Every structure is written in C-alpha cells, then in structure tokens.
Amino acid sequence: MSDSNTTDFTNPSTFILLGIPGLEAAHVWISIPFCTIYAIAIFGNFTILFIVKMEQSLHEPMYYFLCMLAITDLLMSTSAIPKMLNIFWFNSRDIDFSACLTQMYFIQCFSVMASGILVAMAFDRYVAICHPLRHSIILRNSVVAKIGLVVVLRAGMLLMPNPILASQWPYCRTNIIPHSYCDGIAVVKLACADIRISSYYGLFLAFSVSGVDIFLITMSYIQILRAIFSLPTKDTQLKVFRTCGSHLFVFLVFFIPSFFSILTHRFGQNVPLHFHILIANLYLLVPPMLNPIIYVVSTKQFRNRLFRLFTHKGT
Template structure:
C-alpha cells in the first residue's frame, strides 16, 4: 500500500481502489457474499423482465415501471460489482481515470433514476386507488413512455455536469481510493484545488432529488390513505393498501441504507474505515437484490406466474389441458 501513496504527481492517469481497507487478507472470503448478491440481483431482475414480457396480462403501467426499475437495478449492480469482485479475486486495483469518472457517473445517474421511478410508481398507485375508473385513460402506454423518458432525461442531465467538474480539478495528494468503487466524495478528497463548485453542486443535487422525491411520494400517499379510509369495510381497506405494500417496502429499502450511510459518513469518525465502505456498498447493492424479491413475493400476479412457470415447466409440451389451464389463470388474475 505504501507504494501507492505517492504525492509527486499531478492528475494521475489511473487510480487505485483498495477494496476494504484493513480487510485485505479477507477479500477472498468477503467476495463470497458479494458474488452471491450479484447473482441474486441478476437472476431476480432478469426474471421480472422475462415474466412481464411473457405474460400479456402484466402489460400494465405498474409492471412497465417495475421493468424500468429492474433495468436500472441491473445496470447499477453491474456497474459496481464486477470491478469489486476483480479487486477481491485478482487484486485488480487500478482503474483508468476516464473509467473511474464513467463508473461514478453511472452509479449516481441510475441512483437518481431509481428515485424517479419510485415517484412514477407512486403516481400509478395514486391514480389506481383514487381514480380507478380513469386509470387506463390517464396512464396510457404513450403516457407511461413519456414518464419513463422524463425520468431518464432528468437523471442524465442532473448528473452530467459532475464528471466534467471533476475532470477540471487537479489531483496531487494521492491516487488511492479507500473504497471498492469510484465515489464522488472520496474523489474530491484527493483534490488539491478549490472544490467548492463541485461540492456545492453535488450536495444541491442530492438534497433537491431526495427532497422532491420524498415530497411527491408523501403527497401521493396522503391522498391514497385518505381514499383508503373512506372505503366502507376494513377488508377493502386492507386489500387496497396491500397493493401499495411492495412500493412502500422498495422505497424504504432504497432510502434507509442511504440514511445510515449518510449518518456514518458525517458522525461516525471513530468507526473503522472498512465499515464505512461496507455500508456504502450495501446502500448500492441491497436494492437491486431485494426489489425483485419484494415484488415477486408481494405482487400476486408475478408470484402466480413465477410459481406456474416452475410447477408446469415440464407440462408445457405434453399436457393437453395446458391452454385451458392457462386461460383459467388469466381469467382469475384479471
């Protein structure tokens, strides 16, 4: 490690990612749960995409937004984990300056994109519960496509200035990241010039995105709760609110690790550095793992389709009643 702590350079062409500082000898063992998490994220999100594409009954706004979330999770986990595993397995710690900026951009861009998708999902639940008769006319396929495009453009444009601002900074303190991936805050700590513009911009984007997302989701659920409590029976209330449970769980999974990571970053100065890194990794890796599980378990249509695919896989060709059985399921779910 001492070989990397050089200070006689300006703007290095490569950076060094240490992985988990202090746990270098345990990197191979730590890679086992990381590899398992990546496999679960890939399998789970591809399964969601496969089921929604295969089943025409799931071609609805809620599942279109879920597919957007699955794609975002796939890109986010693939941006982080392959490089992290190469550090753990092969000690491939070097990363090109341009590749570092690209990785950081994709991490922040798709994190912001996920927050926008959660707002779109909240809008879908609001219309479905508060104005169910007009749901199909309000959230048409073209409207869903426009919302998805707006979410993507918003993320791309908000994060786009960040790599250009970081490229203008002079780096002469060190080229070592005590991290598993290129982090915006860690990168600014290596600068030896004024970073106020970059710092203020990053903080402003974080506060603006988080504040607006929390505000819109809160407003949606206030209206949803008011509509639910106006229902005549408790059974109807529970059933209606159950349609929102997956979305609520996904939002909590996304923001709770981030909240703890923020607290540890600012107030956990006595906590071991590798714990900081692990918590930052969990913030980015846990949502891609849990989102397909949450929606697979809590969304009846997806669970039924997944169960049906596994239990009837062997009878797709040879069962004469296959088409009748499938038709019955489609009728029940619609």
C-alpha cells in the first residue's frame, strides 16, 4: 500500500475499505450467506411488488406503503452490498472519495425513508382498526401519495448536511476505512479536524428522527391495542391483532439492529470491531430479506396469489 494512505494529504481521491477487519481470511466464506440473503431480498421484494400490481384486492393503502418499503429496502441494500461483495470476492477495496460520500448519503437516506414508511404503515393500521368507517376517506390514494412524498423529502433534506459536512473536513491521517461500506461515522472519524458538528448532528438525527418515529409508532399501537382489547370476543381480538402483528414484527426487526449499531458505534468501545461491523452489515441485509417473507406468510392474498402462480406454471 502506498505511503499516501498514511502520510499528509487532504481530501484523498480514494478511500480504502477493509471489509471486516480481523476476519479478512474468512471474507469468501462470509460472502456466501451475505450473497444468499441479498438474493432472497431481491427476489422477495420484487415478488411483493409484482403481486400487489397484479392482485386488484391488494390495491389498498397498507399494500401501497408495503410497496414503498419494498422499493426502499431494495435501494438501501443495493447501495452497499454489491461493493461489499466486490471486497469479499475480488479484494476490490478502493472507492472514489465522491462515490464514498454518495454511498454514505444514500444508505442513511434510505434508512430514514424506511423508518418513515413504518410510521405511515402504523398510522394506516391505527385508522383501519380504530376508525374503520373513515379509513377510505382519510387515506385516499392522493393522501397516500402525499405521505410518500413527505417521507422522501424528509429523508433527502435531513441527510443532505452529512455528505456536505464530510466533504469539508481535511483527511490528513489516513484514507483507510475499517468497514465494509462507507458508514457515516466511520468516514467522519478519519478527519483530522474538530468534527463535533457532524457528531452532534448525527446524534440529533438518531434521536429526533428514529426517536420521534418510534414514539409515533408506539402511540399508534397503544391506541390499536386499546381498541383490540375492547372487542367482544377473543376470536375477534386475535383476528384483528393478526392484521397488524406482521407490521409490529417488521418494526422490531428494523429498529433493534439499527439502534444497536448506532449505540455501539458511539459508546461501545469494548465491542469487538468485527462484531460491530457484522451487525451493521446485517442491518442492511436482514430487514430487506425478512419483510417480504413476513408479509407473504401472514397475508392470505399473497399466499393465494403465489399458489396460483406456481400451480398455473405446473399445469
């Protein structure tokens, strides 16, 4: 490796991604489950999009939001995984400085979009269960489209300062990123300047965006549970709970590894680096893979449509 990686320079033309430090010898083996999970995520999310498009009974707000989540999951994982696999398979570690900042922006942006879509899905379930007679009036197609636009604009505008700030810092120590993709915190930590603005803004985003989204989802489900427990029979309660149970599980799958990754990055000095990076990678892989599986398993219309597709091809 050239001396320019460790000697004085400012705004390097390239960064070097190490993959998973400490596990370089196992990169090829690690790539096998990563590639498999990514392939399942692509197939599953495209299946969701196809079934919703073809099945007229699924042309409802809940499934429109699910399509938005599927697209966001595809974009978020695709922002990182192809380059990650290049590192694992071909040791292709170089990434252009501007490409690194672009990757950093889009990974964060799609993550915030997914969080906002989960809020919209929780609101949809709240209206459907607590105000069923007004559901079609409150969540008209035009309203769903506006909610989607707000989710995109919120993420795009709130995350824009991150790459702008990162591009201004001088990087005079090293251009080696001990990560498998251009994670925002990992990139900014390489700067030889006072990065408190970036650090404080990152914390602001973590708690104001994720914190507010979690609060809104929690409040929605408190109201939903109150409505469920007021229903007259246990069978009715279970039937209604199943309609929102899949979303609740998706919410947990998304936010638990997200918060774990954020907190270990900032406060987990005793957490082994390779363990943290594996968790950060799985955060980009597991929710996009699990989300379509959860909804296909829990939604009768999805199961029926898939059954018809396979039985039609078999005849």
